[in-house]
Amino acid sequence: MKQIHVDTIIEAVRNICQGANFDLGDDVQRALEESLQIEESSTGKMIIEQILENAEIASKQRVPMCQDTGVAVFFVELGQEAQVVGGDFAEAINEGVRQGYREGYLRKSMVNDPLFDRKNTQDNTPAIIHTRIVPGDRLKITVAPKGAGSENMSAIRMMKPADGLEGAKDFVVECVERSGGNPCPPVIVGVGIGGTFEKCAEIAKRALLRELGKHSADSRFASLERELKEKINDLGIGPMGLGGRVTALAVHIESFPCHIGSLPVAVNIQCHAARHKSVVL
Amino acid sequence: MSGTIRLRTPLKEEQLISLRAGDKVLLSGAIYTGRDAAHKRLLCLLEKGKDLPFDVKGQVIYYVGPSPAKPGTPIGSCGPTTSYRMDPYAPALMKIGLKGMIGKGPRGREVVEAMKRYKAVYFAAVGGVAALIARSVKSSRMVAYADLGTEAVRVLEVKDFGVIVANDVLGNDLYEEEIKKYRRKN
Numbered sequence: 004m005k006q007i008h009v010d011t012i013i014e015a016v017r018n019i020c021q022g023a024n025f026d027l028g029d030d031v032q033r034a035l036e037e038s039l040q041i042e043e044s045s046t047g048k049m050i051i052e053q054i055l056e057n058a059e060i061a062s063k064q065r066v067p068m069c070q071d072t073g074v075a076v077f078f079v080e081l082g083q084e085a086q087v088v089g090g091d092f093a094e095a096i097n098e099g100v101r102q103g104y105r106e107g108y109l110r111k112s113m114v115n116d117p118l119f120d121r122k123n124t125q126d127n128t129p130a131i132i133h134t135r136i137v138p139g140d141r142l143k144i145t146v147a148p149k150g151a152g153s154e155n156m157s158a159i160r161m162m163k164p165a166d167g168l169e170g171a172k173d174f175v176v177e178c179v180e181r182s183g184g185n186p187c188p189p190v191i192v193g194v195g196i197g198g199t200f201e202k203c204a205e206i207a208k209r210a211l212l213r214e215l216g217k218h219s220a221d222s223r224f225a226s227l228e229r230e231l232k233e234k235i236n237d238l239g240i241g242p243m244g245l246g247g248r249v250t251a252l253a254v255h256i257e258s259f260p261c262h263i264g265s266l267p268v269a270v271n272i273q274c275h276a277a278r279h280k281s282v283v284l
Numbered sequence: 285m286s287g288t289i290r291l292r293t294p295l296k297e298e299q300l301i302s303l304r305a306g307d308k309v310l311l312s313g314a315i316y317t318g319r320d321a322a323h324k325r326l327l328c329l330l331e332k333g334k335d336l337p338f339d340v341k342g343q344v345i346y347y348v349g350p351s352p353a354k355p356g357t358p359i360g361s362c363g364p365t366t367s368y369r370m371d372p373y374a375p376a377l378m379k380i381g382l383k384g385m386i387g388k389g390p391r392g393r394e395v396v397e398a399m400k401r402y403k404a405v406y407f408a409a410v411g412g413v414a415a416l417i418a419r420s421v422k423s424s425r426m427v428a429y430a431d432l433g434t435e436a437v438r439v440l441e442v443k444d445f446g447v448i449v450a451n452d453v454l455g456n457d458l459y460e461e462e463i464k465k466y467r468r469k470n
Contacts, residue, residue, distance in 0.1 A: 044466065046448065050410050057413035061361070070351045070361040070414040070434075108360055110351040110434050121321070123433045152366045152388075152411065184459055185366050185389035187411035239466030243410055244389060245448070246462025276412045 005085045005140040007284050009095035015282045016099020019146045020075060021107035023280035024067040027058040030215040031277045038189060038249040047247030054275055069276040072109040073148030075100045075130040082139035093132055101126040133205060147212060147279040153186035159204050159269040171196060171268045172231060178270040179235045184244015187274035189252045195269040198259035203267035210255035211273045219256055228254045294342030295383040297403050303449050305456035310444040315344045319365050321435040323373040330376055337428035341381035349434035359421045363414030364388040371395050378402040386447055390459040400455045407447035420445040
C-alpha cells in the first residue's frame, strides 16, 4: 500500500493555500476579459479592468488578490489504496493552513465560536474538510478559500416537488437579485439541486470548482445553466452592483438524486475572486 | 457621471453638499479602519456615554480588515468589506460627526436617511481589488483594539484612493438608480 507522510501533506497544503490566494485562475481571467466585450456600463468596464489589473499585481507581488483570504475549505479525494502515515490527517491539513497563512501574510479570519466569544483563532484554523474515499492510490487535495462577502449571500430552500423546474429557476434568480452588489459581482453561481439538506449545499459548493466555460455534462442542466445566466444578467445588477450587463460570469449546476417528497435547491455564490488550487500526491 | 473630484480628509459639510451619487472621487489624507467587532465596541462606549478612542468628527471610516503587511510595506491587501453589516451602528456615528464611510454594497434605508439628516456620504470602493487599493495606502498606525487583529482600528494615510459616491446628502442611491437602467424585464 502506498504511504503518504503527513509532512508531505503539510507542505502541499501550505503551498496551495498561498497559490490559491495569489493567482487568479486563467479561466476566470479569460471570462473577465470576455465580459469586457459585453459590459455596456462605463463604471462596470472600469471595475472589470481594475479586477484584471489587481490579479496581475497580486500574482507578480505574491500578495493576496483579496484581503479576505477566506475560510480554508478543502475537498479531499483519498485513494483507498493509499495510507496516511506519521500523524493525524486533519491535523496535517490544519498545520498546512497555519503555515501557509502565516508565511504567506494571508489574513486570519476564523473566530473560535460563532456566538459567544468570537475570538480570532489567529491562524485561520480550523479548516473545513470534505473527504471522499475513491479508487486508486492517489491523494488529491483541493483548497477553495471562501470569503464571507459572497458566502453570506448563499441560501438553501427545501422546495416541494410540485415547485419543479420553474420554482428552482425562480429561487436561483431571487437569490442573486437579493444579493445585489454585496457578494462582489461579477459572481459565479454554484447551484446544487437534489440530495438531502447537507448534500445539496455541498454540491452547490463543489459546482464552484468546475472550470469556467464548461457546462454540465447533462445537456438538460447545461441549457438550464445558460438560461439562468441570461436571466441573472437581465437583472442589471452589474459589476459591484453599480449597474450593468455582467452580473454572473457563469452558472454551474450539480445535481443528485433525491427523496420522492423532496426538491432541495442550494445557491452558493462566489465572488470574482474565484480561488481554488489542487495538488495530487 | 461627472469628472474626478479630489477630496482631503477631514471632510467638511460644505464639500459634501455638492457631491452627488455617481461622482468619482480621489480621496487623500487620514482615514480610520473599522469593521464588525470594532463597531460593536465603539457603540458600546457610546451607549455608556464614554469617549471613543478617536474623534470621529469630520472623519471617514473605511470598512476593511487588511491582510498582514509584508516586511517593508505599510499594509497588506486592503479592499472594502460588505457595508450592510455596519448598518446597525452607522447612524449613531454620523450623529456625533462621522462624515464619510467607505465600503461595498448598498446600505439600508435607515442609513441612507441618516446620511441626509447628518450630512454624510457613503463611498463605494471596488471589492476584491485589494492589492491595487493597497498602492494608495502610504502608512498605517494602530489606534485601538489591537487584540482584534485585522479588525483593529487603524489610521491609514491614503493618497488618491479611488472611490465612487454611492449615497449623497440628498438621499440619492447609486445602486438603485444604476441597476434600474440596465434591468431587462422578463
